[in-house]
Amino acid sequence: MNLPVSAPRISSEERLQRLARLRDTMAMQRIDATLLGSTESLRYFTGLVWHPSERLLGAVITQTEIFYIVPGFERSRVETLPHLxxxxxxxxxxESSADLVASLVPQNGILALDEVLPLFVYNALAGAFGADRLVDAGPLIRPLRARKSPAEIAIIQYAMNLTLEVHRRTHAMIAPGIAASDVVRFIDEQHRSLGASAGSSFCIVSFGAATSLPHGADGEQYYCPGDAVLVDTGCRIDGYHSDLTRTYMLDEPDAEFARIWSIEREAQQAVFDAARLGAACASLDDAARRVLTEHGLGPDYVLPGLPHRAGHGLGLEIHEHPYIVRGNDTVLEEGMCFSNEPMIVMPNRFGIRLEDHIHMAAEGPRWFTEPAKGPQYPFG
Incomplete structure (x- = not known):
């Protein structure tokens, strides 16, 4: 694997462009200010990274200013951190942080709230403003964050390439008797060695019947010859996530595993083929389920079959809009990035999840990583 010497980064100029688009939307909707909490949206617009606590730290965005709302004793730390x-x-x-926010908004002005602000912050703001002056900022922010820029796509591509190499190394090291916890530890070490300084952002390693549990089993597991292997992991680069799953057998698979693996790959390809600019997200989930029902699985969420949505958006959050799920009429636009993972669960036997991600280019869908080739060949 030949990764570039350094990962791409988001520039201050790009963050200012994001703020300009937010302000344009605020003006169209007659919103006077937007309050960002200690969330990924704060990072997205200002570059400031802060973990949430019981004290409000965020930013009020007006048409002309950024006001950082900071507990007094944290000021010196905030001043040392990157931010616009x-x-x-x-x-x-x-003092009341809600009263401070209110002092920055015109009398009778409308304040849009970061959709993941905690309830205690909302309650204080409702007391300071009146609930009728507070609106949801989600409809302003979600469309901006869902359409990734070339720089964002380049960072995600870098992170995906890194995690794919970790998968390759992991596939080569699994051997009879190895503990799942040792594989998880190895994956974290490999992420760090390749440049993801915080290691794995998450990791699921399952063997045998535990692969039928979408998010893994509690307790220790040990690999035995003939077990199915499911590895789902990722990392973060400049805040952006990778997320890749491979399911395979190290030994020659039996006929039933090979059959279900092929159906899973067919369903994954159907999602990709349905991903067209202007297509509704729901239509991609529908495409995966049609494949399964044609092979006698399902229908709907019935097992054996697909127990959850076919995919999720990805960016600064590992699960974000757009969601590839029944009923979602959001249409695909250039720059949108999302997972393609229509998992098939055979209860108490095995599960197969092949997860790659797609980004929507001007010419249509593009894979971040090449899909797996076969039940013994997890790489393209």
Whole structure:
């Protein structure tokens, strides 16, 4: 694998462009300010990364200013962190952060709220503003974050390439008797060695019947010859996630495993083929389920079959909009990125999830990683 010497980064200029688009939308909807909490949207627009706590730390975005809302004793730390220029407004322990936010919004003005702000923040703001002056910022922010820029796609591609190499190394090291926890530890070490400084952002390693549990089993497992192997892992590069799953057998698979693996790959390909600019997200989920029902699996969420949605958006959050799920009439647009993982579960026997991701280019869908070749050949 030949990764570039350094991963791509998001520039301050791009963040300013994002703010300009947010402000345009705010103006069209007559919204005076938007409050971002300690969320991925704060990182997306300002570059400031902060973990949420019981104290509000965020930013108020107006048409002309960024005001950082900061607990007084955290000011010196915030000043040392990367973020777009803006005025830092502090609130002390006995003061109300909601009153501070209210002082930055015109009288009777409308404030849009980051959709993942905690309830205690909303309750305080409702007391300071009145609930009728608070609106959901989700409809403003989600469409902006869902359409990735070339720089974002390049970072995700870098992270996917890195995790794919980790998968290759993991496939080569699994041997009879190895513990799943040792494989998880190895995967974390390999992510770190390849440049993901925080290691794995998550990791599921399952053997045998445990592969039929979509998010893995509790307790230790040990690989035995003839077991199915499911590895689902990822990392973060400049905040952006990778997320890849491979399911395979190291030994010659039996006929039933090979048959279900082929159906899974057929369903995954059907999702890709249905991914066209302007297509509804729901139509991709429908395409996967049609394949399964044609082979006598399902229908709907019935097992043996596909127990969950066919995919999820990916970016600064590992699960974000757009969701590839029944009933979602969101249409695919250039720049959207999402997983393709119509898992097949055979209860108490095995499960097969092949997860690759797609980004929508001007010419149509593009794989971030080449899909697996066969039940013994997990790489393209």
């Amino acid at each position: 220029p803006g005025e830092i407004r502090v609130w002390q322990e006995e």
